[in-house]
Amino acid sequence: MSALLEITDLHVYYPLRAGLLGRHREVVRAVDGISFTVQRGKTVGLVGESGSGKTTTGRALVRLAPVTTGSIKYDGVELTGLSEHAFFAYRKRIQMIFQDPFNSLNPRLTIFQILAEPLEIHFPKQTRAERENRVAELLRLVGLEATHLHRYPHEFSGGQRQRIGIARALAVEPEFIVCDEPVSALDVSVQAQIVNLLRDLQDKLGLTYLFIAHDLAVVEHVSDEVLVMTGGKIVEAASAEEIYAHPKHEYTRKLIDAVPTL
Amino acid sequence: MPDSTPPPLLQVENLRISFHGREHVVEAVKGISFRLEEGHTLAVVGESGSGKSVTALALSKLVPPPPVCTVSGRVLYRGKDVLAASARELQKIRGKEIAYIFQEPGSSLNPVFSVGWQIAEAVKLHLPQVTDVHGRVVAALRDVGIRDPEKRADAYPHELSGGMQQRVMIAMALACEPRLLVADEPTTALDVTIQKQILDLLREVRQRHRMATILITHNFGIVAGFADEVIVMFRGQIVEAGPVAQVLRSPKHPYTQALIACIPRLGDHGRRLTTIDYSKIEAAMAASA
Numbered sequence: 219m220s221a222l223l224e225i226t227d228l229h230v231y232y233p234l235r236a237g238l239l240g241r242h243r244e245v246v247r248a249v250d251g252i253s254f255t256v257q258r259g260k261t262v263g264l265v266g267e268s269g270s271g272k273t274t275t276g277r278a279l280v281r282l283a284p285v286t287t288g289s290i291k292y293d294g295v296e297l298t299g300l301s302e303h304a305f306f307a308y309r310k311r312i313q314m315i316f317q318d319p320f321n322s323l324n325p326r327l328t329i330f331q332i333l334a335e336p337l338e339i340h341f342p343k344q345t346r347a348e349r350e351n352r353v354a355e356l357l358r359l360v361g362l363e364a365t366h367l368h369r370y371p372h373e374f375s376g377g378q379r380q381r382i383g384i385a386r387a388l389a390v391e392p393e394f395i396v397c398d399e400p401v402s403a404l405d406v407s408v409q410a411q412i413v414n415l416l417r418d419l420q421d422k423l424g425l426t427y428l429f430i431a432h433d434l435a436v437v438e439h440v441s442d443e444v445l446v447m448t449g450g451k452i453v454e455a456a457s458a459e460e461i462y463a464h465p466k467h468e469y470t471r472k473l474i475d476a477v478p479t480l
Numbered sequence: 481m482p483d484s485t486p487p488p489l490l491q492v493e494n495l496r497i498s499f500h501g502r503e504h505v506v507e508a509v510k511g512i513s514f515r516l517e518e519g520h521t522l523a524v525v526g527e528s529g530s531g532k533s534v535t536a537l538a539l540s541k542l543v544p545p546p547p548v549c550t551v552s553g554r555v556l557y558r559g560k561d562v563l564a565a566s567a568r569e570l571q572k573i574r575g576k577e578i579a580y581i582f583q584e585p586g587s588s589l590n591p592v593f594s595v596g597w598q599i600a601e602a603v604k605l606h607l608p609q610v611t612d613v614h615g616r617v618v619a620a621l622r623d624v625g626i627r628d629p630e631k632r633a634d635a636y637p638h639e640l641s642g643g644m645q646q647r648v649m650i651a652m653a654l655a656c657e658p659r660l661l662v663a664d665e666p667t668t669a670l671d672v673t674i675q676k677q678i679l680d681l682l683r684e685v686r687q688r689h690r691m692a693t694i695l696i697t698h699n700f701g702i703v704a705g706f707a708d709e710v711i712v713m714f715r716g717q718i719v720e721a722g723p724v725a726q727v728l729r730s731p732k733h734p735y736t737q738a739l740i741a742c743i744p745r746l747g748d749h750g751r752r753l754t755t756i757d758y759s760k761i762e763a764a765m766a767a768s769a
Contacts, residue, residue, distance in 0.1 A: 405528055414752060435745060478702050
């Protein structure tokens with residue numbers, strides 16, 4: 219079986235401007251030659267510290283970060299060379315959930331507007347009634363109530379906002395979701411609810427996840443396979459059981475040691 | 481002698497805090513009592529909205545004045561009621577006796593002044609007898625493990641990482657040698673690896689300065705091995721209190737049990753995480769009331 223996502227030798231470099239003319243002298247090697255695959259219906263965890271390049275990797279998949287060199291193959295199609303127009307279809311198939319539920323929702327839009335916007339873009343033929351039904355269905359899917367439709371983001375708690383962020387990602391019926399630190403900003407008790415919700419949705423909708431986080435305990439918990447990243451490179455890749463039972467790289471052991479033990 | 485035992489460092493008696501909105505009153509803290517001895521560490525654990533942060537602020541009367549917020553009960557700091565203290569007396573307590581570090585170092589630091597300047601400000605205010613303020617600032621930065629402190633004192637907050645910013649906050653809190661450090665979610669905004677460094681640092685400095693510490697957190701995971709005692713807060717009330725080892729080993733209240741159970745553990749792949757069943761806790765609270 220071929221992988222849904224296949225990344226080969228991916229590099230993302232950011233230029234550092236130097237001098238008055240802004241000539242590029244040096245670069246930050248945010249992602250420095252990584253390769254991995256994600257099988258359909260599975261979860262691959264990407265763990266590392268701030269600055270390790272894990273978020274940039276996730277963002278590169280949805281063109282929120284520029285790819286310097288390397289290949290991103292999705293469902294057999296090379297995405298890096300595609301025109302914006304040709305990539306549009308993949309924006310629907312690949313969605314993203316962001317870390318900070320406080321800053322990733324537009325404070326001036328109601329929940330209905332937030333969830334209807336992607337529908338207007340990707341399903342322009344939908345009638346208003348169909349759209350309303352779909353939004354109500356999405357809210358139920360993530361455990362919110364239809365009475366919440368006309369409220370604004372500030373009226374919700376952090377956990378509820380993250381549910382709205384998840385509903386927005388699900389709106390366009392994606393296959394693949396990049397979860398960028400989806401639970402890092404939440405209380406541990408709420409973290410457990412969101413992690414369980416993501417797993418339930420995966421079972422129900424057959425989703426594939428790239429799950430990015432700095433906490434190895436969470437990553438190991440949700441993932442089938444774990445990639446450990448530092449300095450823009452993947453230093454260890456193994457199954458979730460293996461990475462905890464037999465960590466090979468020193469950096470992996472450091473991450474394991476950092477997890478508080480009860 | 482009848483008066484031989486000194487009062488505890490901190491004794492909170494029947495503390496109630498209410499916020500008055502336009503339409504309704506929210507009672508954030510519903511009559512809690514606890515005490516902290518000199519040099520001890522207390523953890524206050526609870527979720528968002530449990531009243532733990534506002535309790536911490538009330539310890540040096542940092543809550544908004546009435547009519548927005550009303551506070552009743554007593555907060556005895558070394559036998560003296562902070563809630564009844566004058567503005568002038570409070571100034572001597574805040575920073576000098578009770579210092580704080582907060583969750584987001586990025587928004588607690590002033591972006592337009594160098595970190596050295598900000599630490600110097602606190603030193604000049606609380607320790608006017610110190611003549612070598614710059615030396616004191618550099619020493620404070622060195623104390624929290626910042627390399628090259630002479631140079632770093634001139635750095636602005638945005639030039640430092642989150643972990644470094646939190647070290648600066650700790651340096652600032654410690655520069656005036658407080659007797660009590662209140663750390664309100666000091667590691668929540670940080671990576672787990674940095675969290676470990678900051679907790680190790682706090683452990684080390686509180687020993688060196690023989691300082692009492694209150695750690696406020698939503699995560700039971702960081703309480704073990706850090707605090708002597710713990711109180712668990714749920715909707716403005718203390719539902720359980722006791723020595724950390726005992727509470728972790730055999731939690732009595734269903735809320736405490738749920739808070740401990742929801743933490744993801746390593747080597748636990750595939751198990752469904754336990755979530756908190758609030759109706760069960762409410763039933764237990766109603767039964768005990």
